[in-house]
Amino acid sequence: MSDFSRRNFLSAAAMAAGAVGMEGISRADDYGDRDREKEHGDDSEPIPTFRYAMETEKGRHTEGGFSREATVKQLPISEGLAGVSMRLKPGGVRELHWHAKAAEWAFMLKGRVRTTVISPDGTSETNDFEAGDVWYFPRGHGHALQGMGPGEAHFVLIFDDGHFSEFGTFGASDWLAQTPPEVLAKNFGVPKSTFAQYPKIEAFIPQGAVPSEKQPLPLMGAQRTPPNTHKYQLMDQEPRKFRGGQERRVTVKEFPVSVGITGVVLELEPGGLRELHWHPNADEWQYWIEGSGRVGVFGSHGRSRIEEFSVGDAGYIPRGFGHYIENTGNTPLKVLIGFNSGEYQAIDASAWFASNPIDILAANFGASASSFDAFPHRRVFIAPKEGASRDGEGESK
Secondary structure: OOHHHHHHHHHHHHHHHHHHHHHHHHHHHHHHHHHHHHHHOOOOOOOOOOEEOHHHOOOEEEOOEEEEEEOOOOOOOOOOOEEEEEEEOOOEEEEEEEEOOOOEEEEEEEOOEEEEEEOOOOOEEEEEEOOOEEEEEOOOOEEEEEEOOOOOEEEEEEEOOOOHHHHOEEEHHHHHHOOOHHHHHHHHOOOHHHHOOOOOOOOOOOEOOOOOOOOOOOOOOOOOOOOOOOEEEHHHOOOEEEOOEEEEEEOOOOOOOOOOOEEEEEEEOOOOEEEEEEOOOOOEEEEEEEOOEEEEEEOOOOOEEEEEEOOOOEEEEOOOOEEEEEEOOOOOEEEEEEEOOOOOOOEEHHHHHHOOOHHHHHHHHOOOHHHHHHOOOOOOOEEOOOOOOOOOOOOOO
């Protein structure tokens, strides 16, 4: 074979191999797309349940407190977020630990908690929290929690990974129990016997003494505090008020350390409706604090599902799925909502319709143009029991 022919042959073979490779990549991408569609429910399968009665489960109990969780194990649809309802007795300590896979955002429901957190740059912070306060610990930052009394502390934790419980919690007691005593002695410069009485398994929430009101100094004598605090007093925020309810919201703008999670406390009057909407940039995790209601979810391809919620339930809405929240009870409704993005984004149906020319709406729905004149002309956000008005609800001043 001549050099010219050999070059032609090798070139053709390379092109053929490349074509096969590209075809394989294309097929792999197709399968990847299908896998992603299946994972997020973007196919013809029915929408799975998005509600879990979290507070009815047994949970994990230790001497200093207990916790209940809603992860993908309990609520398989919740790939993007997980949540925990945790209670600490006075002096109970959620031991020193970190989460390798998820950031932690928390909302205090009752009682008092003291936290410590350390950042990779060596800065640390100790804060005391009461009902209505929020904390945020970025992924991988070491932290601990302690109940301060006088009564039980109850708080809800939200994590930006639905698998966090399985893959993301590393406890200090467990780590030391798995490390040879001679290594610990060398590491800390103390005798091996120091560690003889330490736990042989993960302590999780051991019982300690009730802490003093005055924050004690750390071992190093003083703290180098970080530039951004890990504490935000959400319920001290002036709410955005509507005729059908109100909302408090904390994003990375108000709470700069919280780069990965936005938190909302939504309150609806009886009959109030958080209107049809979707979130382009985040999944949504819910914890129902007070009242009862229903959530309707739309998942494309003619799929929808409505579920009834009550106190202690957890809920999950995948990113981009249309949904609404309605108070169907006779008392006010309060829902804690977390999103796995520090930036809040939502597109509401009323604003969407109001942004389109009337002839497009008429053609879209096969209705007369005049029929849309009664629709809201601006965003509703929260509608009252009697329904939204033509001018929308807007925020009350």
